[in-house]
Amino acid sequence: MTFPAPGRRVRVIGAGGDSEARIVCDERFDAATLSLLRQRVAACAADAGVPVDRAVEVTLAVHELAANAVRHGAGSGRLVMYTSEGSLSCQVSDAGPGAHPWPVQEGHGLWIVHAAADKVTASSGPDGSQVTAVFGWPAGPGRDRPGREAT
């Protein structure tokens, strides 16, 4: 398992213009490290201020995406999580074509991801597949919940 440079910042270009995001997790995974990945996601979500109940949903959704990359994609992949404006984005990608375009073919697992996340975007091509799931959470002190957006 790799560990991120703490607090590394990236620019995110979104519909509302550029915003700054803070990377809270950058991990590579394969079938043997899915359990470790779940532990890491839960810890990173807690560090990012995600409430416990919501962190359970984040962990489940990221696991399902990573499991798809392992089972249907390249067999291994990378997870990057970043926080921006009170939301947590989880980007799961694999390098190289797998047997199936895993973010596109709907299965039970992806259904759970859509149920858990506020927004899910996916792309798939010869260079690999990538899914980003965005999670908001109920407003707490000094924090606003981003609105649900249609994909």
Add this chain to the structure above:
Amino acid sequence: MTELSVSVSTEEGADGTRTVLRLVGEADLTTRALAEVLTAEAAKKPRLFLVDMSGLTFIDSAALHEIVRAHRKLSADGCLMALVSPSPIVTRILQLSGLDQVIQVRASAEDEDPR
């Protein structure tokens, strides 16, 4: 990795067999034991098949799918399956997947059988 431990106990009653499958640890797509034991025990057509989830800390859609398959087989044979005392985390996963609407969830193994 908290490997999944699967244990089975059976009780013979006047009105048939009661099977309790106890899951401890994490169940995901890498767990082979779950599908094998579910298939083998469901094939014995117990009157009541309880899946004790009190020691289960995580379950993913692949493992849930194996439970759904066993539930379908048991229902077709006129047998009853119920999930018993899931933790708050597993309860949330059952809600998100909608499985709690398909398979009965009980607070304890001693709950009354629904008639």
